[in-house]
Every structure is written in C-alpha cells, then in structure tokens.
Amino acid sequence: MLLSYGYYGRMGYGMGMFFDPTMIFVLIGLVLSLMASGMVKSTFAKYSRVRSMSGLTGAQAAERILHRAGIYDVSIARVSGHLTDHYDPRTKTLRLSEATYGAASVAAVGVAAHECGHAIQHQQRYAPLVLRSTLVPAANLGSSLAWPIFLIGLIASLPALTTAGILLFGLAVLFQLVTLPVEINASRRAVGLLESTGVLGHTENKGVKKVLTAAALTYVASLAASILQLVRLLVLAGGRRSND
Numbered sequence: 387m388l389l390s391y392g393y394y395g396r397m398g399y400g401m402g403m404f405f406d407p408t409m410i411f412v413l414i415g416l417v418l419s420l421m422a423s424g425m426v427k428s429t430f431a432k433y434s435r436v437r438s439m440s441g442l443t444g445a446q447a448a449e450r451i452l453h454r455a456g457i458y459d460v461s462i463a464r465v466s467g468h469l470t471d472h473y474d475p476r477t478k479t480l481r482l483s484e485a486t487y488g489a490a491s492v493a494a495v496g497v498a499a500h501e502c503g504h505a506i507q508h509q510q511r512y513a514p515l516v517l518r519s520t521l522v523p524a525a526n527l528g529s530s531l532a533w534p535i536f537l538i539g540l541i542a543s544l545p546a547l548t549t550a551g552i553l554l555f556g557l558a559v560l561f562q563l564v565t566l567p568v569e570i571n572a573s574r575r576a577v578g579l580l581e582s583t584g585v586l587g588h589t590e591n592k593g594v595k596k597v598l599t600a601a602a603l604t605y606v607a608s609l610a611a612s613i614l615q616l617v618r619l620l621v622l623a624g625g626r627r628s629n630d
C-alpha cells in the first residue's frame with residue numbers, strides 16, 4: 387500500500403463512549419494522521435503535474451521494473467479511487483489507481499515503483515513482509531475485540547478482562563510496527579529501481595523521494611496514533627485500579 391488509512395474505523399471503537407481527559411491521546415493521534423494524509427495528498431498532487439522525462443506511464447514503468455527484476459507472473463490492473471494503489475499478493479496483481487496507471491508523471495511512476503517494491507519483496511520472501519502477513523489474522527482479531535473486552539472489564543471491574551483488552555490492542559499495534567519497515571523498504575527499492583531501469587533521471591528521483599517519504603509518514607502517524615491509544619487504555623485501566 388502507498389499510504390496508511392489508519393485504524394480509526396475499527397481501533398477507534400468506543401472513542402465516543404468515554405469523554406474523559408485521556409481523550410487527548412486519541413485527538414493528538416487523529417491530528418497527526420490528518421496532517422500526514424494531507425501532506426501525502428498535496429505532495430502527490432504537486433508531482434503529478436511534473437511529467438517524467440522518459441514519458442513512461444505508471445503502468446509501463448511497473449512493467450519495465452518487474453521484467454528487469456525477472457518477474458513475469460504479476461499482472462498490472464487498474465483500481466478505482468484516489469491513492470488506492472496496492473499490490474495484492476494473493477492474486478499477484480499490482481493495482482494502480484487512475485492517477486497512476488495511465489499518467490506519465492513523476493508521482494505516478496514513483497507510486498508504481500513502490501508497489502513493484504512490494505511485488506519484489508513478495509517474490510524474495512522478504513522477512514518483515516512474511517511476518518506482517520502472518521500477523522494479519524491476529525491484528526484483525528485484536529483491533530475488533532480489544533475495545534469491547536476492555537470496556538466490559540472496566541465496567542464490570544474485572545482487571546483480567548481489561549488486561550486482555552490491552553494485550554489484544556497490543557497485537558494491532560505490533561502489526562503496525564512491523565508494517566513500517568515493509569513500507570520503508572518498498573520505497574527504498576522503488577528509488578533504486580527507477581534509477582537502474584532508466585525510468586527516471588537522478589534529478590526526478592528527488593520528487594519521487596518526497597512523495598514516498600510523505601506516504602511513509604502516514605504509517606508513522608498511524609503507528610503513533612495506535613501507541614497513543616494504547617497509552618490511553620493503560621491510563622484508563624490504571625486509573626480504575628487506583629480507584630478500587
């Protein structure tokens with residue numbers, strides 16, 4: 387994936403249930419995430435207006451990079467939406483959004499190369515990616531059950547349940563922690579691949595670095611937001627314990 391959409395949909399569960407001073411942790415995380423996604427959108431828009439010198443589109447650049455890496459079994463497809471680009475390891479498909487697939491811009495080839503980076507990680511069984519895939523079920527379980535179990539524990543004064551809720555939430559945080567090196571590595575590969583395949587020149591790569599750094603920051607922001615939520619759970623649990 388190019389950028390993190392965060393876990394606010396699921397991990398923010400119960401956000402509205404407690405309007406206590408610890409809400410500040412949630413709000414700081416929300417602001418960080420919004421700032422990061424605003425930055426990636428504006429950087430992408432800026433470099434979408436810069437035409438790549440080779441004139442290759444995102445899809446053409448992806449094909450060239452994959453072939454150079456000896457990968458011929460990954461298909462390249464279009465996907466609807468804005469900044470929805472991703473690599474699907476199950477079907478070995480690189481899905482590029484409209485603004486990436488057919489556009490010959492510095493931003494488009496940068497994003498396409500990033501997704502190629504994931505395809506190459508998959509082919510090489512890059513350890514952090516393997517670990518990340520292994521953690522998916524646990525992270526999903528953690529993010530959907532953490533809040534309900536934590537709240538039941540808090541309301542019923544059952545410390546074992548609040549602790550279980552915190553541990554479940556920790557699984558989701560761990561997933562985001564493991565995601566970070568996977569994303570940074572994909573972007574680093576992208577920059578190298580664009581230069582070695584001649585898709586972009588050295589000066590154009592500066593624009594790609596800016597787009598991909600902004601995208602990486604959304605993952606940092608998501609991780610920070612989840613850690614802040616974890617801290618909130620610990621504070622809530624600790625406060626309840628000292629009140630008992």
Ligand SMILES: [Zn+2]
Nearest residue numbers: 387388569572
């Ligand atoms: Zn990615």
